[in-house]
Amino acid sequence: MFLGYIIRRLLYMVVTLWIISVLTFIIIELPPGDFVTTYINRLIQSGRGPADREAYAAQLRRLYGLDQPEFMRYLRWIERMFFYGDFGQSLAWNRPVKDLILERLPITLSIAILSVIFIYLVSIPIGIYSATHQYSISDFFFSGISFLGMSVPQFLLALILMFLAYKYFNLNIGSVFSPKYATAPWSIGKFLDMVKHLWIPIVIVAISSTASVIRVLRGCLLDELRKQYVITARAKGVPEKKLLWKYPVRIALNPVVSTIGWDIPWVISSESIVGIVLNLPTLGPLLLQSLMSQDMYLGGTIVLLLAGMT
CATH class of the missing domain: 1.10.3720.10 (MetI-like)
Structure with a gap:
């Protein structure tokens, strides 16, 4: 009886974390643009903007995997996290998320x-x-x-x-x-x-x-x-x-x-x-x-x- 209760609570926790992960991904991706857009805008504001913004943005998106559909990026993030313990690479810090x-x-x-x-x-x-x-x-x-x-x-x-x-x-x-x-x-x-x-x-x-x-x-x-x-x-x-x-x-x-x-x-x-x-x-x-x-x-x-x- 007690073991069954513990198992149910663990299942509830897993489902809750999954729902939170979906909502978090959607909310972060909801604003217009992406990390590359924000990064290039900061370069422009600091006077270090690239000559060909579109080509540079496309290159960065391929490098970071941002050119893939949102659904595929979410699945890759969840798969690496739960099966390999890999939380991904921070785009802003260019370091493993786990280390940060x-x-x-x-x-x-x-x-x-x-x-x-x-x-x-x-x-x-x-x-x-x-x-x-x-x-x-x-x-x-x-x-x-x-x-x-x-x-x-x-x-x-x-x-x-x-x-x-x-x-x-x-x-x-x-x-x-x-x-x-x-x-x-x-x-x-x-x-x-x-x-x-x-x-x-x-x-x-x-x-x-x-x-x-x-x-x-x-x-x-x-x-x-x-x-x-x-x-x-x-x-x-x-x-x-x-x-x-x-x-x-x-x-x-x-x-x-x-x-x-x-x-x-x-x-x-x-x-x-x-x-x-x-x-x-x-x-x-x-x-x-x-x-x-x-x-x-x-x-x-x-x-x-x-x-x-x-």
């Missing part, structure tokens, strides 16, 4: 994983404290911060924190390493330098979900603390800490645990936006560049990867 993704995937995953950890390490204690100190000054403070975190757009928060980090902490957030550690081998110093740069994108990515979890946990715990079994246990002299952790907190955490299912996709998608704003070496800016240049193999692979991760 592997360079940026560790930082992307680090930000996503640390953001999820940050969400629950911060939100659970604050949510419990706010519920047990209802209408106190600290409760109003945390509630205000929560509403602010849910309402301020991430790109605006990213710009504000980037300015403050540069002005008061002398941190350049356009990279995850200081210049002296950029090409250095891994060491404790390089790791600490990375952590020093990563805390800003982690806070930006996690702030909205953290605020949401605080409000959910606070509301659920307040409901539990008003129930009859808590009032009865308190009347019988059960110590407050034991009473709090025995049942109310455990029950109130159930809705919080269920939010992990949508927090992870939210964190991954948010990381892409924050990476673009802060110009971090993550998958987000790479995806934007590939879409702008109509680099189908790179953009489509990143979209499929992000869809599989979420």
Whole structure:
């Protein structure tokens, strides 16, 4: 029974990824022109346009296989990906897609994983404290911060924190390493330098979900603390800490645990936006560049990867 459920879910995942791949291919190919058109237009804008544009464009299309029908190009991309593990060659970077993704995937995953950890390490204690100190000054403070975190757009928060980090902490957030550690081998110093740069994108990515979890946990715990079994246990002299952790907190955490299912996709998608704003070496800016240049193999692979991760 359980094995059958797992098999069905895997089949659903395969079908979903296939549908996403089709839609991604269609959307990237939908604008007029192709990668060659975009590339030649950039050459013309920079004053390096070819003398015979049509002949040069036809030559590039034959070189990159863009002269074939869209259906054949899609089948070739899917066949190489699923049967040979070959994600194709990036047209814009002239490098294997796999190499470009592997360079940026560790930082992307680090930000996503640390953001999820940050969400629950911060939100659970604050949510419990706010519920047990209802209408106190600290409760109003945390509630205000929560509403602010849910309402301020991430790109605006990213710009504000980037300015403050540069002005008061002398941190350049356009990279995850200081210049002296950029090409250095891994060491404790390089790791600490990375952590020093990563805390800003982690806070930006996690702030909205953290605020949401605080409000959910606070509301659920307040409901539990008003129930009859808590009032009865308190009347019988059960110590407050034991009473709090025995049942109310455990029950109130159930809705919080269920939010992990949508927090992870939210964190991954948010990381892409924050990476673009802060110009971090993550998958987000790479995806934007590939879409702008109509680099189908790179953009489509990143979209499929992000869809599989979420």
